[in-house]
Amino acid sequence: LPLIGTGDWNDAMNSVGDEGRGESVWLGWFLTNTQRRFAETLKLIGQDEEADNLLKSAAEIEKAVEEHGWDGAWYRRAFFDDGTPLGSAINDECRIDCISQAWAAIGGIADPQRAESALQAVEKHLVSWEDGVLRLLWPPFSNTVLEPGYIKGYLAGVRENGGQYTHAAVWAVWAYACMGLGDMAWKL
Numbered sequence: 001l002p003l004i005g006t007g008d009w010n011d012a013m014n015s016v017g018d019e020g021r022g023e024s025v026w027l028g029w030f031l032t033n034t035q036r037r038f039a040e041t042l043k044l045i046g047q048d049e050e051a052d053n054l055l056k057s058a059a060e061i062e063k064a065v066e067e068h069g070w071d072g073a074w075y076r077r078a079f080f081d082d083g084t085p086l087g088s089a090i091n092d093e094c095r096i097d098c099i100s101q102a103w104a105a106i107g108g109i110a111d112p113q114r115a116e117s118a119l120q121a122v123e124k125h126l127v128s129w130e131d132g133v134l135r136l137l138w139p140p141f142s143n144t145v146l147e148p149g150y151i152k153g154y155l156a157g158v159r160e161n162g163g164q165y166t167h168a169a170v171w172a173v174w175a176y177a178c179m180g181l182g183d184m185a186w187k188l
Helices: 025-044 048-069 098-105 112-125 166-178 182-187
Strands: none
Touching: 025 048, 025 098, 098 112, 098 166, 112 166, 166 182
């Protein structure tokens, strides 16, 4: 999987891979989507070999994400330097993260049944109809022994720490649309 370093999209998870070994499931989806789209551009300008190399890399990362990123009902978010998963059902906090689920569906790259299950998990665990929010992750970091970074400095349920975050919410809406679930995309 791609390395997360001191944060991928969520720079507040700056300690997940600060030793250089932590990996990002979300970045795997985002990277392969980008590689596939850019390969199309390369083919248009006659750079077929470069396009084929990108597609080969994308296929390898996609295989790794499916093999190591799937948690049974949704996709994990990342792995700490020591291999501890984040965004997993075994975690006490941040059991699920919205962007890994959304980007699994965006672009039609993930296994379709898993992508559908991941979006069902978004609705079940991250959408709060009564509060009118689509949370970035849940439950928020508060008392866990895990040290993901300065995200724990935000109040539980605020900003990146379990609040609604615009990018993630819009990506989730896009993901539902990509899966042909237009009614749910509209409701969100």
